[in-house]
Structure formats: C-alpha cells, structure tokens
Amino acid sequence: MPKSAKLSGIKSLRCYTISEAADVSGVSDRTIRAWIKQGLTAMTDERPTLVRGDVLISYIQVQRQGRKSRLSPDEFYCLKCREARKPAGGLVDCEKDGTRAKLTAMCEVCDTIMHRPIAQERVAALNDFFDLTLRGEASETSKAGS
C-alpha cells in the first residue's frame, strides 16, 4: 500500500518547492512531480518550481474524494462541487483517443466542465444514460476508406 498523503502540515498561504511539498505532505518528490504532470497546478516558470499550499491541499482532497466515492455510470466528478454530479441536460461529448475515450460534460449544479476517461468498449452503453455526441468518428471512417 502506498503511503497516503497527509494534509495537516500544509500551510495554505505558503509556497513549496517540490521537495518541501513532498516533505510536508509525506510523499516522495516523484509523487509530487507525477501530480504536477497529472494536473496539480505548479508555478513551473519559477526556478525552482513552486507549488502553492492551498492548491496542494485541494489536490490531495480531490484525490481522496475520488478514491472514496465510486462514480455511477451516469455520473462525473465535479472538481468544483467536489462531488459526483450528473451532466447538465444529460449532454455528453465523447472524444475517441485510441482504445480510450474522453467524456466531457458540464456539471448540472455549477456549470463547471467535467472530464472522465472511459474504455472505448463501454462507450455504446452510455447511450442509455446520456445524450451522447461522438467526436473523432468521422475522421476515422474517412481514413479507413482511403
């Protein structure tokens, strides 16, 4: 089991270097770098790269939340509400990405754009829940034809 990050020592008004952020949240430097790649907002223009305490805290909170609450097939995780939400109007965009597909929808509560990756073979089943708009399909068909 990987050690889980802790929040108690992180000061929201401070900026941390990668190794300070790792120290204070109890994870490795590598984990912090991985988080930055996965979307943790860092000031990468700065040397060294700095991460704001409050940003780090909310990133860890969202991660915990995501682990705790498994999404139903018709739900997305809204980063702003920090809860599972249904897409506004049931409208979902589906963009193919190799064997995966990326779903995009708008939170029915706060209008924030929500994303959710999904395995390609599960896309068809989504038509039961959503008003699905497929993207990338057309270009693939024309490629196959030529």
Ligand SMILES: [Zn+2]
């Ligand atoms: Zn929301």
